[in-house]
Amino acid sequence: MLVHFGGNSARSSGLLDRVEASLKAEGLEYVELGGVRPNPRSGLVYEGIELCRKEKVDFILAVGGGSTIDSAKAIAAGVPYDGDFWDFYRGKAFSEALPVGTVLTIAAAGSEGSADSVITYEDGMYKRGATSEALRPAFSILNPALTQTLPAYQTACGITDIMAHLFERYFTNTKEVEVTDRMIEGLLMTMIHEAPRVIADPDNYEARANIMWAGMMAHNNSCGVGRVQDWSSHDIEHELSAIYDCAHGAGLAVVFPAWMTYTMEHDVNRFAQLACRVWGCSMDFAHPEAAAQAGIAALKAFLKSIGMPENFAGLGAKEEDIERMAHTACYGDGRKGTIGNFVKLDEKDVADIYRLML
Amino acid sequence: MLVHFGGNSARSSGLLDRVEASLKAEGLEYVELGGVRPNPRSGLVYEGIELCRKEKVDFILAVGGGSTIDSAKAIAAGVPYDGDFWDFYRGKAFSEALPVGTVLTIAAAGSEGSADSVITYEDGMYKRGATSEALRPAFSILNPALTQTLPAYQTACGITDIMAHLFERYFTNTKEVEVTDRMIEGLLMTMIHEAPRVIADPDNYEARANIMWAGMMAHNNSCGVGRVQDWSSHDIEHELSAIYDCAHGAGLAVVFPAWMTYTMEHDVNRFAQLACRVWGCSMDFAHPEAAAQAGIAALKAFLKSIGMPENFAGLGAKEEDIERMAHTACYGDGRKGTIGNFVKLDEKDVADIYRLML
Numbered sequence: 053m054l055v056h057f058g059g060n061s062a063r064s065s066g067l068l069d070r071v072e073a074s075l076k077a078e079g080l081e082y083v084e085l086g087g088v089r090p091n092p093r094s095g096l097v098y099e100g101i102e103l104c105r106k107e108k109v110d111f112i113l114a115v116g117g118g119s120t121i122d123s124a125k126a127i128a129a130g131v132p133y134d135g136d137f138w139d140f141y142r143g144k145a146f147s148e149a150l151p152v153g154t155v156l157t158i159a160a161a162g163s164e165g166s167a168d169s170v171i172t173y174e175d176g177m178y179k180r181g182a183t184s185e186a187l188r189p190a191f192s193i194l195n196p197a198l199t200q201t202l203p204a205y206q207t208a209c210g211i212t213d214i215m216a217h218l219f220e221r222y223f224t225n226t227k228e229v230e231v232t233d234r235m236i237e238g239l240l241m242t243m244i245h246e247a248p249r250v251i252a253d254p255d256n257y258e259a260r261a262n263i264m265w266a267g268m269m270a271h272n273n274s275c276g277v278g279r280v281q282d283w284s285s286h287d288i289e290h291e292l293s294a295i296y297d298c299a300h301g302a303g304l305a306v307v308f309p310a311w312m313t314y315t316m317e318h319d320v321n322r323f324a325q326l327a328c329r330v331w332g333c334s335m336d337f338a339h340p341e342a343a344a345q346a347g348i349a350a351l352k353a354f355l356k357s358i359g360m361p362e363n364f365a366g367l368g369a370k371e372e373d374i375e376r377m378a379h380t381a382c383y384g385d386g387r388k389g390t391i392g393n394f395v396k397l398d399e400k401d402v403a404d405i406y407r408l409m410l
Numbered sequence: 411m412l413v414h415f416g417g418n419s420a421r422s423s424g425l426l427d428r429v430e431a432s433l434k435a436e437g438l439e440y441v442e443l444g445g446v447r448p449n450p451r452s453g454l455v456y457e458g459i460e461l462c463r464k465e466k467v468d469f470i471l472a473v474g475g476g477s478t479i480d481s482a483k484a485i486a487a488g489v490p491y492d493g494d495f496w497d498f499y500r501g502k503a504f505s506e507a508l509p510v511g512t513v514l515t516i517a518a519a520g521s522e523g524s525a526d527s528v529i530t531y532e533d534g535m536y537k538r539g540a541t542s543e544a545l546r547p548a549f550s551i552l553n554p555a556l557t558q559t560l561p562a563y564q565t566a567c568g569i570t571d572i573m574a575h576l577f578e579r580y581f582t583n584t585k586e587v588e589v590t591d592r593m594i595e596g597l598l599m600t601m602i603h604e605a606p607r608v609i610a611d612p613d614n615y616e617a618r619a620n621i622m623w624a625g626m627m628a629h630n631n632s633c634g635v636g637r638v639q640d641w642s643s644h645d646i647e648h649e650l651s652a653i654y655d656c657a658h659g660a661g662l663a664v665v666f667p668a669w670m671t672y673t674m675e676h677d678v679n680r681f682a683q684l685a686c687r688v689w690g691c692s693m694d695f696a697h698p699e700a701a702a703q704a705g706i707a708a709l710k711a712f713l714k715s716i717g718m719p720e721n722f723a724g725l726g727a728k729e730e731d732i733e734r735m736a737h738t739a740c741y742g743d744g745r746k747g748t749i750g751n752f753v754k755l756d757e758k759d760v761a762d763i764y765r766l767m768l
Contacts, residue, residue, distance in 0.1 A: 229616075258587075263589075
């Protein structure tokens, strides 16, 4: 098998030693490939594919967070494929990949339970996703204790990412989806309850455990069946993290309130429902938009309270890049001019949303 | 493969014809075994095991509801096992079974997503469950349209069963399980929202779809991880449906309010939380037990409103059987004298709970 991991923390924390000792105790042979970085890159994927073919690897164990898991999935898809693995990230369907197992070290991306992988292609810095049931891990080990050493900032980025996965599914034009609405709302309320507890006390095992399970449930698509999902905020964020290499969660913390403000009028009652059910706002029956806005304000205040950035400055992003990012988000690498489903956003819309983040 | 099904409705509805036509179109060979009845029996399981061995069956397709799926799972576990399949229902661990697929026709038992199976052993009428990951279906086809022809009573029984699976997980002594509390509450609110709509309009596809997904999520144990579950109400109900052959859901509708009334004092705030978050009761901070009781009253009124029985008379159950049922629930077929985990109930407790149903 291939043991795939990221930077030094997997080694310095002792986790990699534990994994290696377990594999040796069971007599399982493995090769290793480290060096996965946040916003994982295509270069290491090509390297991993070559290594796996050379060593006749038939299973990949990802030890790390979403970036490591996504990189492992990309390698897993590429090994049995004759062409360029990037085809899958440009939309080509596929149903074959090596099996992947994971040992998760951060609650965030949900890749441990999902059929998705996101990779940044270095020639052009396109950040794109691939989806196939073949990418869903064969197993994932979710041990909350492994997340207790995470710094507060990374913890908060993970929490934001989890909430973003829920928002992407929540904002839909599909009617009559009470069951998934209620599940999403329940998971959001969990994050709101647990986030301040784990920021205040990183060793709070119970809060870590609740967040870890929420992160898996937020993205294994149990909450997404039967409803059209949006995902434009992820597209808008991917431009930011691809260019400025900011943390994905931090980017989402800036994008989502702006996206919500821009799209609120499309379905005020859906925003009001979120505000009342999740944030505990009071419904203003004469002015539902007031309740909707109160919900967005509550999200902003929450994200600030856990240490997330509020604007371009907090991400190191630059106003002069807005037009270029908006263009790439809508037209880059095969896109057709609009993104999102709740509201179809064109280049001008996306630029306006970026401007709300200044 | 074996196509396993229940009574005449699978044939008369045309569903079995559609399944057979699909299998033939794909050139898949099959044998058939019908006749599964509600509260499925050991006799047909033995027959199925023999048939599968004779025909060298390597896959079982269950077409029907929870009873058919549970019977298919029992056959699947029995085929590769040298001993009596009932060993597994008396607690023997196992990890091997033929793969089972399902085409679900009623949202209720959740067996389509679960690792569980419940069978009634005819020599003594013991109703017992087995659990193993080997019993989790390889796939399940959940088509809400297949449930639109269900009569209102069976629909309501299914709704009650789904809610019961959620209550069994909700009542726990495990602390700090916010994520699964919130998921359970969300699924319960979905049932409360959708039940009257589907009872009033059986053809409401959206309501059927929300209930069907809730039924799967209620019992695939996504909501049960990390918390000790109770399950004494199921044990108490199993005596009723084993002896009087009432619908499992109808039995649960009578058992749960009685069980809640009996155990409420053990953790008043948990009952108050359920009442306030799910039933919309107001918290009575000076008298939390008043909120807790209001929640139980709301459940009773809800169950009555969807046509469920309220007491022994509604089930055809008899007061003179109480001592015998309480004894069997606590001591029958290998049990050690108590059932349940939220509150450990002995024979006297169980008899008292039955008396609350008179």
